[in-house]
Amino acid sequence: MSQHRNPPGFARRFQPPYYAVIFTSQRTPGEAGYGAAAAQMAELAAQQPGYLGAESARDGDGLGLTVSYWRTMEDIAAWRRQLEHATTRDQGRAQWYSHYELRVARVERAYGWDRQDDGAADPGPDYDLAP
Amino acid sequence: MSQHRNPPGFARRFQPPYYAVIFTSQRTPGEAGYGAAAAQMAELAAQQPGYLGAESARDGDGLGLTVSYWRTMEDIAAWRRQLEHATTRDQGRAQWYSHYELRVARVERAYGWDRQDDGAADPGPDYDLAP
Numbered sequence: 001m002s003q004h005r006n007p008p009g010f011a012r013r014f015q016p017p018y019y020a021v022i023f024t025s026q027r028t029p030g031e032a033g034y035g036a037a038a039a040q041m042a043e044l045a046a047q048q049p050g051y052l053g054a055e056s057a058r059d060g061d062g063l064g065l066t067v068s069y070w071r072t073m074e075d076i077a078a079w080r081r082q083l084e085h086a087t088t089r090d091q092g093r094a095q096w097y098s099h100y101e102l103r104v105a106r107v108e109r110a111y112g113w114d115r116q117d118d119g120a121a122d123p124g125p126d127y128d129l130a131p
Numbered sequence: 132m133s134q135h136r137n138p139p140g141f142a143r144r145f146q147p148p149y150y151a152v153i154f155t156s157q158r159t160p161g162e163a164g165y166g167a168a169a170a171q172m173a174e175l176a177a178q179q180p181g182y183l184g185a186e187s188a189r190d191g192d193g194l195g196l197t198v199s200y201w202r203t204m205e206d207i208a209a210w211r212r213q214l215e216h217a218t219t220r221d222q223g224r225a226q227w228y229s230h231y232e233l234r235v236a237r238v239e240r241a242y243g244w245d246r247q248d249d250g251a252a253d254p255g256p257d258y259d260l261a262p
Binding site (some may be wrong): 006007009010011014016020022024026055056057058059060061063064066067073093097098099100101102103104105106107108109110111112113114115126 | 137138140141142144147151153155157183186187188189191192194195196197198204224227229230231232233234235236237238239240241242243244245252
């Protein structure tokens with residue numbers, strides 16, 4: 001079933017369609033408990049129904065992108081409701097970010113490449129799993 | 132028309148639907164001309180028809196996310212063909228990355244928040260422009 005394993009930091013390669021939440025944010029200076037809360041949120045997200053994985057990077061200027069992947073829009077809505085219950089969201093907004101943009105998108109195509117696969121002009125889809 | 136301006140590093144807030152290319156990559160160690168080529172590619176992308184903006188971050192371990200936004204799937208396909216002509220793509224694959232994942236997605240919802248807007252529970256859509 002799984003011919004293919006993505007390296008650390010990458011979500012698994014699921015067969016579209018599935019959904020992505022693209023969260024781009026600018027951190028305020030200072031830690032203010034952010035690291036622990038972010039880790040807790042990531043752990044909580046991973047336990048939600050329909051969660052398929054996430055990828056995240058933040059640069060030295062505090063600009064970060066996190067993309068989480070979900071089976072359906074309903075799974076994303078349920079996660080959002082879960083977040084509303086947690087205080088973390090409002091706390092985060094007030095303390096940790098100066099600005100963010102959030103986009104929900106339907107993934108229609110997915111490809112990947114690994115150095116070990118090279119030689120093929122374009123290895124194309126080689127999915128881990130249907131979502 | 133434009134009530135709203137996003138800070139540096141953020142794409143403008145367009146009204147969905149539009150399209151996103153989510154490119155997650157692991158850089159190899161060493162510069163090998165990457166910075167200059169990446170800047171050149173970003174500049175070239177910005178000149179393409181249908182380009183709506185991009186957001187990008189790479190962390191200290193070399194894991195990076197770049198999301199570029201486009202008006203239509205056809206615009207993305209045209210940009211991809213443009214890339215095929217450029218040698219940069221193959222060079223990049225061979226030299227600069229150990230792994231990447233590329234996803235094309237249709238943005239269906241977009242929200243944002245800015246510290247200056249706070250007080251509203253959820254400021255909701257406040258688009259710069261229709262795409």
